[in-house]
Amino acid sequence: MPEVFFEQKAFLDIFTKFLDSIREPLLLLDPDLKVVKANLSFYMTFCVKPENTEGVLIYDLGNRQWNIPKLKELLEEILPQNTVFNNFEVEHDFEIIGTKVMRLNARRIYKDTKHTQLILLAIEDVTEQEYYKRHLEKIVKNRTAQLATAKQEAEQGKHAAETALCEIKALKEQLEAERAYLKEEIKLEHNHENIIGNSDGLKYVLYKVEQIADSNTTVLVLGETGTGKELVARSIHGFSKRKNRSLVKVNCAALPPNLIESELFGHEKGAFTSSNRLQLGRFEIADGATLFLDEIGELPLELQSKLLRVFQDGEFERVGSSKTIKVDARIIAATNRNLEEEVEKGRFRKDLWYRLNVFPITMPPLRERVTDIPLLVDYYVQKISRRLGKTVDLVPQNVMSTIQNYHWPGNVRELENVLERAVINSSGPKLHLVDDLDKSYKHLSKNQKTLKALERDYILDVLEQTNWKVSGANSAAQILGLNRSTLRARMRKLNIVKP
Numbered sequence: 121m122p123e124v125f126f127e128q129k130a131f132l133d134i135f136t137k138f139l140d141s142i143r144e145p146l147l148l149l150d151p152d153l154k155v156v157k158a159n160l161s162f163y164m165t166f167c168v169k170p171e172n173t174e175g176v177l178i179y180d181l182g183n184r185q186w187n188i189p190k191l192k193e194l195l196e197e198i199l200p201q202n203t204v205f206n207n208f209e210v211e212h213d214f215e216i217i218g219t220k221v222m223r224l225n226a227r228r229i230y231k232d233t234k235h236t237q238l239i240l241l242a243i244e245d246v247t248e249q250e251y252y253k254r255h256l257e258k259i260v261k262n263r264t265a266q267l268a269t270a271k272q273e274a275e276q277g278k279h280a281a282e283t284a285l286c287e288i289k290a291l292k293e294q295l296e297a298e299r300a301y302l303k304e305e306i307k308l309e310h311n312h313e314n315i316i317g318n319s320d321g322l323k324y325v326l327y328k329v330e331q332i333a334d335s336n337t338t339v340l341v342l343g344e345t346g347t348g349k350e351l352v353a354r355s356i357h358g359f360s361k362r363k364n365r366s367l368v369k370v371n372c373a374a375l376p377p378n379l380i381e382s383e384l385f386g387h388e389k390g391a392f393t394s395s396n397r398l399q400l401g402r403f404e405i406a407d408g409a410t411l412f413l414d415e416i417g418e419l420p421l422e423l424q425s426k427l428l429r430v431f432q433d434g435e436f437e438r439v440g441s442s443k444t445i446k447v448d449a450r451i452i453a454a455t456n457r458n459l460e461e462e463v464e465k466g467r468f469r470k471d472l473w474y475r476l477n478v479f480p481i482t483m484p485p486l487r488e489r490v491t492d493i494p495l496l497v498d499y500y501v502q503k504i505s506r507r508l509g510k511t512v513d514l515v516p517q518n519v520m521s522t523i524q525n526y527h528w529p530g531n532v533r534e535l536e537n538v539l540e541r542a543v544i545n546s547s548g549p550k551l552h553l554v555d556d557l558d559k560s561y562k563h564l565s566k567n568q569k570t571l572k573a574l575e576r577d578y579i580l581d582v583l584e585q586t587n588w589k590v591s592g593a594n595s596a597a598q599i600l601g602l603n604r605s606t607l608r609a610r611m612r613k614l615n616i617v618k619p
């Protein structure tokens with residue numbers, strides 16, 4: 121027997137006993153990687169017998185089940201470069217004992233400094249820990265995925281909530297603007313009573329109102345001042361599907377030209393010096409409702425083109441913003457101007473006129489529906505008497521025929537004003553007129569001038585009599601039965617300027 125063998129044997133005898141007492145499976149290999157000795161734990165863990173182990177090449181153990189590529193890598197490539205190599209993880213599927221996850225710790229034991237005498241291979245069975253670790257990792261992975269999905273859903277939810285919040289904010293702004301608008305409207309004390317009259321002319325107008333109310337068609341209401349064009353617009357809205365929302369009104373003659381754009385389309389905060397908050401325009405307030413553009417004939421040309429765009433595409437931008445806003449507002453426009461003539465004179469855009477003139481309704485002047493006058497007189501005398509606490513309820517025949525024969529350039533509004541003055545002037549139940557309606561009529565009928573020239577003279581006359589007081593009590597507007605914006609528009613149109 122060679123000397124090495126004896127030395128080894130002596131060494132092994134010493135270690136065999138305590139190798140067996142170590143719980144971790146251990147293998148002692150010779151430099152050719154044959155098993156010199158294995159401990160009890162190895163035999164038990166890997167179900168191999170000592171007689172099939174000692175002297176056998178490690179890869180041939182258990183029917184070559186130990187022919188594991190990673191083990192080869194450790195023993196033949198890594199270990200020759202290192203004296204010790206720990207925690208080398210190997211997973212392998214054994215026939216009898218199943219899959220094992222092992223942590224290998226290898227160490228070279230030298231006889232002298234140069235030659236390896238033995239290799240100690242400690243095999244830590246970490247299958248359970250590893251499986252538990254993998255199980256935990258799987259849980260963590262699943263949980264992370266769940267959290268990522270939940271996060272994504274939360275983000276989507278947040279985005280949806282933000283979008284909904286924006287929509288709510290926009291709706292709130294619209295509602296607030298509509299409410300503010302309605303407050304102003306109430307201050308203006310609109311007359312919401314029915315349209316009085318039974319003349320054929322009026323019946324035809326009401327027939328047309330019913331015919332068009334239900335659709336979304338643009339309506340153009342034409343007629344002299346005070347004939348009841350606004351009442352017609354309100355009536356169309358009242359019969360339409362949009363009746364539960366407001367009829368939003370813009371008087372194009374009442375606003376200074378520099379404010380109309382912002383009034384119609386709104387402005388952003390800071391759009392101009394005085395705009396310290398965002399303001400919705402009438403188009404936005406009227407989204408889903410009806411927009412009544414009164415005195416549209418007075419709209420400056422540059423705004424007519426902007427209006428045309430809204431009519432064509434329903435789109436516009438707020439002043440100071442480049443964001444396009446789309447609205448669905450039903451348009452009713454009114455004017456006492458002859459728009460065809462305005463187009464010819466280049467004061468009104470032809471394309472806008474076509475857009476507006478889809479469904480014109482003309483309100484006949486009061487002098488052309490004389491049969492409405494007694495009904496209107498009764499209605500207004502009663503109403504005014506009630507308001508003033510008077511008991512005027514008799515209209516003498518001669519008074520009624522004077523009223524019926526009068527020209528009524530200011531139409532129903534003028535009639536209303538004349539009757540108010542008459543009721544104030546009447547001390548008993550009989551109505552006494554204050555205004556000299558005969559005189560005014562004769563004065564007009566004597567004239568051979570055109571209606572326009574006559575109108576100019578008459579307005580000038582009244583303005584001079586009132587010292588050019590345009591609005592308020594005893595003003596030209598009151599005498600003429602016009603509202604002050606209409607009077608101002610008239611003055612502009614007829615080129616009347618204060619001397």
Ligand SMILES: Nc1ncnc2c1ncn2[C@@H]1O[C@H](COP(=O)(O)OP(=O)(O)OP(=O)(O)O)[C@@H](O)[C@H]1O
Binds near residue numbers: 317348455
């Ligand atoms: N048929 C009617 N029945 C009852 N009131 C009427 C009638 N027509 C007009 N009015 C009254 O006459 C006044 C003027 O009416 P409205 O403002 O509708 O006229 P308009 O044609 O729009 O005038 P403008 O062109 O000056 O704006 C209002 O007080 C209105 O209630």
